[in-house]
Structure formats: structure tokens, C-alpha cells
Amino acid sequence: MTPVTLVVVASLFGIGTYLVLARSFARVVIGLALISHGANLFIFTTSSRTGSAPIIENGTTGLTDPLPQALVLTAIVITFGVTAFLLALALRSFLLTGSDAVEDDIEDRRIARLGTPST
């Protein structure tokens, strides 16, 4: 792991966390995608020697560990599927409520009602 990848992974997680905490569906989805990319890149850094192919051919000397790449591929596919599902949810929520905002949950609404004086 080089300092560059370290910084990239850390900023992906940081930016992703910031976006996930936002109130808008679209930002949450993008934030989650960034966090997953960060995690995938982190796995990728464990494949030690970078720059060579993960395939043994006649006369190859140095080779990259292929397993992290296989793991990352699987993880990317899963994240892709879930992100597509989230987008479908966001679209459905937009069509139902007409806004992109994430609503308060039931508990928060109950507590908020307790705070306002009843008229």
C-alpha cells in the first residue's frame, strides 16, 4: 500500500460518509457508492506487487496475487446490484412523494409531536 492509495481510500470513505449523512436520496446513494469504492480499493491494495499481470505464462517472473482481484470483482458486482436497487427505491420515493428528501422515521415524528404544544 503506497501513501497515494492510502490517501485515496481515506478520502473516498470521508467524502462518502459526508454524503451519506445528507438529507437527499441522490446524495446518499452517491455517498454509498463512494464508500464501497473505498472498501474495494482497500482490498485491492493487498495484492502486493502492482503493475504485473495476475496470469502465469511462459517465462513470467513477477506476478500479482490474483485473489484480491477476484474478491474485488465479486464485491463490485454485488455493490452494483444494490446501488441499482437503491436508485430504483429513490425513483419510486420521488414518484410517490414528489421530493428527493429522506423523511423522518416514525419515532422521530412522535418525539417531535411531543415537543410542539398541542393546539
Place this chain on the structure above:
Amino acid sequence: MKSRPSPILDAGMAIAAGPILVFSLYLLFAGHNQPGGGFAGGLVAGVVVVMAWVVGGTEPMRRILPIRSSALLGTGLFLASATGFASLFLGGAFLESAAVTVTIPLVGSVKAVSVLIFDIGVYLVVVGMALWLVRALGEEGT
């Protein structure tokens, strides 16, 4: 989606779709010993599905490919998991692969691998998924 027909996209699609599909099949069959495989091939074929939607929307796609995405997914899942069971029935370990080399006239010697059936299953699942996605998300007002 009522999109205006764009001649450039139309023509581009007509030229590109065939070669891309052939390439996806190549990837599918080359997967045993070389880079490729059912998943990569399926993704490339999925690109054609998405391109077809970009060009013409969902309606023409239904005409050209009058097949339910669920049928593709179902066949794919069935083939992939059945391959595992086949090797089990033949006394091997689950998903153990076997290879036969046959010589077909005019083509030459072909190495047939049981994993290929599994790969075809994966290919179908990926294409079916792309089709499902485009149909579910691509239609307006869903």
C-alpha cells in the same frame, strides 16, 4: 420512453450490435483458459441491451427480443446450479470440472469443458439482469 429517432445512433447501433454480440460469445467460449468467461461475456452482451434501449426505448426491444427477462434468469440459474449437481451425480465433488477434447471435422480439435455450461448459465443470468433492469427502470412512470 418516446425518444426522437436519431439517425447517428440508429446507424451506429446497426453496425456495432453484431460485432459486439459475436465478441461477447467469443469471451464466453474463451473463458476456460484465457481472459473472459460467462460473466465478462454477459456484461458485453448486456451493453448491447442497454444500447438498444438508449436508441429506441423499451417498445422496439420488446419486438426484437420477445422474451421475458425472467425466462433468461431462470434458465441461467437452472443451468449454473445443475452443472454443480451433475458433477455430484457423476461421483465427483460439487462443481468439479471435467474436460473432453473432441475433433470436429473442418473446425479441428475442440476442448469441451463442463464448466462451459456453468458459464453459459452465468452469461444468461447477466443478460437477463440487464434486460430486467432496462425494462424496470427504463419505462417512464414506473
Place this chain on the structure above:
Amino acid sequence: MTWLVPTLVAGPILAAGLTLLMGRRLIPQRIVTLATVGSVFVMSATLLWSADTSGPIVVQLGAWEAPNGITLIVDRFSAIVLSVSTLMLAAVLLYAIFQLGKDAVDWWFHTKYLALTSGVVLSLVTGDLFNLFVGFEVMLVASYVLLTVRSGPNEIRATMSYVVINLIASALFLVLIAVTYGLFGTVNMADIASRMHELEDGTRTALSLLMLAVFGIKAALFPLFMWLPDSYPTAPTPVTAIFAGLLTKVGVFVIIRTQTLFFDSGGPSTLLLFVAGATMVFGVLGAIAQNDVKRILSFHIVSQIGYMIMGLGFLTVAGVAAAILYMSHHIIVKTGLFLVGGVVEREFGTGALDRTGGLLRSHPVVAAMFLPLAFSLAGLPPFSGFVAKLALVQEGVGLGLWAIVGVSLGVSLLTFYSMTKIWGAAFWGEAQESVDRAGIGMLTVVGLVVAASIGVAALAGPLIELSARAASELLDPTIYIDAVLGSSA
């Protein structure tokens, strides 16, 4: 016997493919799904018998030797959880068929259910960390789509928070896999366990905490449980029942498996016991504040998870055995309670306690089925919860850990209090207008689940012996390691 293990995982996937091919024909879909889930249960029970008599069953997929290939392993612990889980999967499937009856709007319910089954089974039998991730994801993706069967604004919001929390947990899981692979160069759990002693103490503690956090989100441990009571109650009853019974318990299963296999500390773990106590207290306090059947029951899931972690926290054979017994009892009772909650909801069209009442007079059968489940959850004798709690408390007293014993007994009382709240509002009181009648089929299934729960109480002796054998196997990681890697390693 070994062929059973991959069949458990791939069988449901094969059947899922078949149901997709059947299109919108519900009857064949139901037959295939029932047959599959039923036979998965029979196979799990066979595996339990085999694992108990002749040791762990190990399968190397594609004949690739461990630690290079993918390993599936069934030992006593996973076989017990597997049998109980698949029994409940079959019961809830029956209930769903009776409940949805004619108006099944969701054509792919069975496909999703089979995918869920496959994910649960894979998570329970897998022997490597990455396949555990895959199993979790299969299970979760199936649960996401099952949660949105009814897609009104409220369901969408609840599903959204559920998906977001779980995606973050999955990202952390990937980080965990990256760290583990970076440290050991393998994701095979037996291989990791055999080389854990090479690590420095600090690194090992960090790894242990990371694992606890990742699986703690899935298992809804304190302080990571907030997502659960919000998302579960919005789903249709059969879906909530199976989620409540199974999904968090798969998380608990993995916590028990990883903590015992990787981190042998040789003494009660203060951290685990603290987490256990806090989970119990916060869960039950949340339940008392609620006013809806399903929401009360959802908070109880959280508080009950605490008891299982308490048993694990003792890290003794008797403690872990009690945790295993508690888990099996809880899966059955919790599923049953949610099914009864579904019947109440069906009757009144709502689960809000101020709009229900009088079920005792109009439906004595439902009342008769609710009581043993509620008493069992609170841990009253002679029901199944009592046996498990007694085992936990005995071990706690034996170890002299009075604080956690006191907390667990107090929480039991509060659990009983909130159960009486449901009883008072839904079963006693003025009869309210009933909207729809629950069919005889639904009631029969609930009756079967109640019978299973009573069965756990009746067979307590043999079951606790079985759990003790499973626990001693768990606390001796060399059995697991040798089974996977061969004794030469």
C-alpha cells in the same frame, strides 16, 4: 453424506431458477418452493445427526484443497442453527401461502424466498470469510426486495434506512476482509485461526473489535441496533416473522463462531458482557415505550440478542451451550410471536394497541397460542425460555458475575411487563370491530410453531446436552482447524 452440504446451498438456487421459468403460475411455484424448503430442513436434520455422531462434515468445492479452494463445513453448532432455521423457514412459507391466499400480488415472492433460504444456509455452512460475505449479501439482497413487497411511502423510507445501514456494514465487512487478507494472505477461516497466534496482541484486539462491529450491525447489538425496530415492522407479517427469527440470528451465529474460533482469551470477556447487558436493557426499554404489536416485538428482538451474547461472554462450555440453546428457542418463539401479531393485525386491520381488544372472547385459540410464546419469551417456567435462561443464570452465578445476572433477571421482568401490555390491550378489554378473519390454515401453522416451542421445553434435557457437546466443540478450535486442513497441518 457430504453431498448434502452443497445441495443445501445450490438446491434453493436451482429451485429459484425453476420458479422464474414458471412465470405467473402460482400453484407450481408453491409446490416447488415448499418441496425445496421442506427437503432442505430434512437434509439439515440429517446433517445434525451425522455431525453429532461422527464429527464435522467438510466439503471442498470443485475438489480444490483447502486453504486454496472454497470450504463448506457443518459442525454441531452450525447443524443445530441450520435445522432450527430451516424448520422456521418452512413454517413461515406455509403461513405466507395461507395468508396471501388468493390475492398474491407479488409474482416473484417464492423466488425471493428461495434466494433468502440459500443465503441463510450459505452463511451458516461456509468455511471462509469471503463466502460468508457473499452469503450475507445474497440473504440481504433477498431481504431488501422482500421488504418492498408493499411499496408505499412508509415502506420505502424504512427499506431505505435498512439498505443504507446494511450497505455500510457490508463496506466495513470488505475492509475486514482486506485487513485479514493483508495479515494472513488467506480468507479460509480454519487457516486464519491456525495462524492467529502469530499476530501481536494489539493487532489481534483490533481485528476482534472490527469483527464485533461488523457482525454487531447485522446482529443488532448495542449501540448498533437502531435500524432494526424501524425497518422490520413495515414488512408484511410472514416477511417480518422470518426476518425477526433468522436474520439477526445469523449475525449472532457468526459472532459466536468468529469469537470462539479466532480469539481464545480463556476467561469471561468484560466487553462482551457489557455489550450484552446494554443490549438487553435498551431493547426492553424501547419495547415498553412502544404502542404497536409489531414494534414492541421488534424491540424485544434486540433485548433477546443480549442474552445470547451474555452466554458467549462467559466463554465457558456451559455458557456457550446456554447461548446456543437460547438461540434455538428464540428463533422459534420470535417467529411464532410475529405470526400471532400477524393474526391480530389481520383481525383488526392494524397492530396499534388502542384499536385492538377482546380477542380472548372472540378467538380463544389465538389467545391460547399467544400465552405460551409470551411466557416463553419472558422466561417463565415451564416454557422453553425458562430452560435457556436458567442455564445462563446458573453459569453466571457459578462464575460470580452478579452484575450481568441481576441485569438479565430485571430485563426478564420488564419483558414480562410488556407482554402483559399486549395481552391486556389485544386480548382483554372491549371487543373491537374485526375487519377480516384469519384463516384456519394460518392458525394451524402458528399452532405448529407453538408445538415446536413446547417441544424445546419438553426435550430440554437432551437438547442442553447436545448444546453442551456443540459448545465444547466450539471452544476447542483445533477440532475445526483439523477438520478443514487435515490433521497434518
